[in-house]
Amino acid sequence: MTENHNAVENIDRERIERAVREILEAVGEDPSRDGLVDTPSRVARMYAEVFRGLHEDPRVHMQTKFEVEHRELVLVRDIRFYSMCEHHLVPFFGRAHVGYVPGKDGTVAGLSKFARLVEGYAARPQVQERLTSQIADAIHEELQAHGTIVVLQAEHLCMAMRGVKSPNAETVTSAVRGSLQSNAATRSEAMSLILTGLHH
Ligand SMILES: Nc1nc2c(ncn2[C@@H]2O[C@H](COP(=O)(O)OP(=O)(O)OP(=O)(O)O)[C@@H](O)[C@H]2O)c(=O)[nH]1
Numbered sequence: 495m496t497e498n499h500n501a502v503e504n505i506d507r508e509r510i511e512r513a514v515r516e517i518l519e520a521v522g523e524d525p526s527r528d529g530l531v532d533t534p535s536r537v538a539r540m541y542a543e544v545f546r547g548l549h550e551d552p553r554v555h556m557q558t559k560f561e562v563e564h565r566e567l568v569l570v571r572d573i574r575f576y577s578m579c580e581h582h583l584v585p586f587f588g589r590a591h592v593g594y595v596p597g598k599d600g601t602v603a604g605l606s607k608f609a610r611l612v613e614g615y616a617a618r619p620q621v622q623e624r625l626t627s628q629i630a631d632a633i634h635e636e637l638q639a640h641g642t643i644v645v646l647q648a649e650h651l652c653m654a655m656r657g658v659k660s661p662n663a664e665t666v667t668s669a670v671r672g673s674l675q676s677n678a679a680t681r682s683e684a685m686s687l688i689l690t691g692l693h694h
């Protein structure tokens with residue numbers, strides 16, 4: 495049984511199904527009509543998938559580390575992510591850019607692990623600020639990095655499809671740790687490498 499399977503098993507799908515049926519009735523729908531009859535179980539499977547991160551510790555991905563000679567910036571740009579706004583339970587999604595300067599032992603993690611880290615924290619009810627700092631703290635602490643920078647750019651559907659209806663608004667958040675926080679020159683070098691890649 496894989497770790498992912500266990501994570502999904504921790505979510506009470508029957509309870510979600512009952513709740514979705516309730517919501518459909520409450521909005522005036524008929525949950526027994528053809529098109530809706532399988533919807534509660536579909537939504538339950540979907541929630542088990544998009545909230546699987548609640549039962550995973552994404553830091554495990556930083557523990558498959560190794561050492562290299564490189565002591566300068568490593569930047570993984572444009573990691574696509576999808577998360578769920580904890581205020582409205584609708585998606586917010588965009589790109590994550592994660593960079594770090596390895597610590598004195600030259601400890602690094604495999605490049606794909608940064609995308610797995612982002613994915614693990616994104617698969618929970620979230621706010622963009624917390625998502626940003628959780629990613630930064632995991633990299634900084636687990637790799638004992640000299641410095642860490644994380645920048646997220648995202649569109650929030652709760653601002654686009656409802657409420658204020660500002661579909662083009664983009665929210666940018668950053669979290670910097672260690673030398674990338676204290677050293678203005680290294681920080682602006684990292685930031686300009688990230689900004690070069692900012693696009694829509
Ligand atoms: N800081 C922050 N706010 C968020 C995030 N996602 C959604 N929000 C905001 O959470 C707020 C919730 O505000 P409330 O006034 O409680 O809810 P609401 O009446 O639905 O607000 P409106 O969206 O303005 O209609 C809204 O301003 C959202 O834009 C996020 O990741 N970070």
Ligand SMILES: [Zn+2]
Nearest residue numbers: 579581582652
């Ligand atoms: Zn929202």
